[in-house]
Amino acid sequence: MQQMDVLMAITGFAGGAATAAASFALIGSLGIIPRMAGKTSMASAWTALENAVIFGGISGTVAALFEQIPLGPGKPFLAVYGLASGIFTGCLAAAIAEVLNVFPVLFRRLKIKRGLTILVTAFALGKAVGAFYYFS
Secondary structure (H helix, E strand, C coil), rough: CHHHHHHHHHHHHHHHHHHHHEEEEEEEECCCCHHHHHHCCCCHHHHHHHHHHHHHHHHHHHHCCCCCCCCCCCCCHHHHHHHHHHHHHHHHHHHHHHHHHHHHHHHHHHCCCCCHHHHCCCCCCHHHHHHHHHCC
């Protein structure tokens, strides 16, 4: 039975490592961090932003795996973490949509020429409201 536990631990670790590598490869191949640094006038600190994303991924994994470790500040920390996670997820979704040219194709097919900023903002607000409704 002990050999099976070791085999399952190795398999789980390998699967998690593969999933993490794929996630970070996607983020790297889309160029999300350098693009976000450029758009927010923080181009000189893009390596710090990349390190923050890596640290967030590692600390999120540790928090998910080792639930018995207290995170300290409690609910205020959870609120900040939730906000940061939401911003990251939104940036990732926007970057994927930008790379795939989803919005230009959609707007061209629907023959929408004015109010694009309002429409994209409405998409983002709808996503935020849906997330708040789902998680509350």
